[in-house]
Amino acid sequence: MVSRCIVCARVVKLAGWGLLLGTVLALVVAAVRTFTFAVGEDLRLSAWEKRDVLPGTFSPQEKAEFLRSFKEAIRIPTVSTSETDLNISALEEFNDFLQKAFPVVFSSSLVQHEIVSDYSHLFKVSGSDPTLQPYMIISHIDVVPAPSDGWDAPPFSAQEISGFIYGRGTLDNKQSLMGSLQALEYLLKRGYKPHRTFYLGFGHDEEVTGPNGAKNIAALLKSRGVKLSFILDEGMAVLDGIIKGIQGPAAIIGVSEKGIMTIKLTVTMKPGHSSTPPRETTIGILSIAVSRLERNPLPSKFGLGPERAMFEHLASHFDFPVNFVMSNLWLFSPFLTWILEKEPSTNALIRTTTAVTMFNAGIKNNIISPYAEAVVNFRIHNAQTTDEVLQIVSDTIADDRVKVEVISAGEPLPISSYNATSFGYQIIKKTAQEIFPQVVVAPGVCVGSSDSKHFVEVCDEIFRFVPTWFKIEDLSRFHGLNERISVKNYEEAVKFYFQLFQNCDISKLPEPHAGGHEL
Numbered sequence: 001m002v003s004r005c006i007v008c009a010r011v012v013k014l015a016g017w018g019l020l021l022g023t024v025l026a027l028v029v030a031a032v033r034t035f036t037f038a039v040g041e042d043l044r045l046s047a048w049e050k051r052d053v054l055p056g057t058f059s060p061q062e063k064a065e066f067l068r069s070f071k072e073a074i075r076i077p078t079v080s081t082s083e084t085d086l087n088i089s090a091l092e093e094f095n096d097f098l099q100k101a102f103p104v105v106f107s108s109s110l111v112q113h114e115i116v117s118d119y120s121h122l123f124k125v126s127g128s129d130p131t132l133q134p135y136m137i138i139s140h141i142d143v144v145p146a147p148s149d150g151w152d153a154p155p156f157s158a159q160e161i162s163g164f165i166y167g168r169g170t171l172d173n174k175q176s177l178m179g180s181l182q183a184l185e186y187l188l189k190r191g192y193k194p195h196r197t198f199y200l201g202f203g204h205d206e207e208v209t210g211p212n213g214a215k216n217i218a219a220l221l222k223s224r225g226v227k228l229s230f231i232l233d234e235g236m237a238v239l240d241g242i243i244k245g246i247q248g249p250a251a252i253i254g255v256s257e258k259g260i261m262t263i264k265l266t267v268t269m270k271p272g273h274s275s276t277p278p279r280e281t282t283i284g285i286l287s288i289a290v291s292r293l294e295r296n297p298l299p300s301k302f303g304l305g306p307e308r309a310m311f312e313h314l315a316s317h318f319d320f321p322v323n324f325v326m327s328n329l330w331l332f333s334p335f336l337t338w339i340l341e342k343e344p345s346t347n348a349l350i351r352t353t354t355a356v357t358m359f360n361a362g363i364k365n366n367i368i369s370p371y372a373e374a375v376v377n378f379r380i381h382n383a384q385t386t387d388e389v390l391q392i393v394s395d396t397i398a399d400d401r402v403k404v405e406v407i408s409a410g411e412p413l414p415i416s417s418y419n420a421t422s423f424g425y426q427i428i429k430k431t432a433q434e435i436f437p438q439v440v441v442a443p444g445v446c447v448g449s450s451d452s453k454h455f456v457e458v459c460d461e462i463f464r465f466v467p468t469w470f471k472i473e474d475l476s477r478f479h480g481l482n483e484r485i486s487v488k489n490y491e492e493a494v495k496f497y498f499q500l501f502q503n504c505d506i507s508k509l510p511e512p513h514a515g516g517h518e519l
């Protein structure tokens, strides 16, 4: 997926402004809050159910083996160009490859494997306790196209340069697909028998909205009456230096996803000759409409969606005065909104965004165009609906000659829970802290879209996180040039899933602290 998530680059500039705010009346209250306010405390580790855990340590041979396998996966160009243009031969090759790469998974009596819609895969790993609700990890097999111009190593070469493996799919999203299967392979090889049943689902057409892969996997589970405890999908990651002003890296677990709506605006009139033009043309009318949409962004919804929880969880990890502002959103929300909306990446967190993506008109240099059309793409904030956005759009255009037609619309996804009783969130958080001890964990919102949208009927709790490091420069590698992952990070990915599967085997979470402040 395209992940342009949470980039609070602007926030750091608050430093200068912090002083100005010194006169605010509520200063004292606010200061007290800054130093007492803490959310997202850990569940007491001593209270976690004790289970024997196989250590995530791998021999040099195993490490060499799983790197070789990962590189082989990257070399298969499973490119999705459009819904009707997938590289079928690569997908077939990938089917065969999986069987060869994971012989233990494919022969274990605990694992049932099935191919869905020809190229997608569903694995069910049976746990010993059928009363425990199963969970699922999803990833995707396909990748976006990668013309080789501008790459330091060819995009399907999996060439290693200075400790990094280069190739399309190393970040999006074969690292989680291969990492999770590899972890399962080694667990089974070491005699692991899960307590809780789980599924691994790999769609083959996520990059073109998943019309066959993930969608049919979800339909299959639904037809079998499966209701999942939680799903872990791609979307967010370990962000290192991306959230400016924060001390240390942050693992952000996406708890929701913005909605997405595409509309078409059209203006039609009788064609005429350019020697006797009407006062206004289709092109002029449509230009004004489009310009009004750009000049009148939808209102900020900052604080009304899960982005608020992200700022609150991270508050104490920022330097002064940012920590001060963030701990006191009740007071500073309008001010923070003003800062956040200046940068496209943070603006996307706080409102429904408007992007005019296509504009077509005109047939000949001396004909008044009978027709002009534009396409506008909206990413809808969690606190808004597609209907509300449509209403605002037609009020803003305020011109009946402009016809508005919805091409596609999907509401924002439900918000998964992230408090002390959220099984999925707490397990993912605990695992992230075990593998990346230096990170702070917080919930967040995805501004991109992925396969999870297909699973809302079989699962209420969907989380989006890959155990992958992202620095600012890596954001442009996503669907861009020189996509790469470090060898070390791929090892961490294998360890993450190795630990995650085992962490899920507890029957239930420990009780929250009595009197603790858990969010």
Ligand SMILES: *[C@@H]1O[C@H](CO)[C@@H](O)[C@H](O)[C@H]1NC(C)=O
Pocket (backbone or CB within 6 Å): 077, 079, 087, 088, 089, 090, 091, 093
């Ligand atoms: C499709 O995949 C095959 C490998 O299975 C590869 O040889 C071929 O070049 C790919 N086609 C395109 C257009 O990339």
Ligand SMILES: *[C@@H]1O[C@H](CO)[C@@H](O)[C@H](O)[C@H]1NC(C)=O
Pocket (backbone or CB within 6 Å): 416, 417, 418, 419, 420, 421, 422
């Ligand atoms: C945790 O969140 C869920 C859903 O958001 C809610 O139903 C539940 O009551 C919350 N639990 C606690 C202990 O706050």
Ligand SMILES: [Zn+2]
Pocket (backbone or CB within 6 Å): 001, 002, 140, 172, 173, 206, 234, 450
């Ligand atoms: Zn993806």
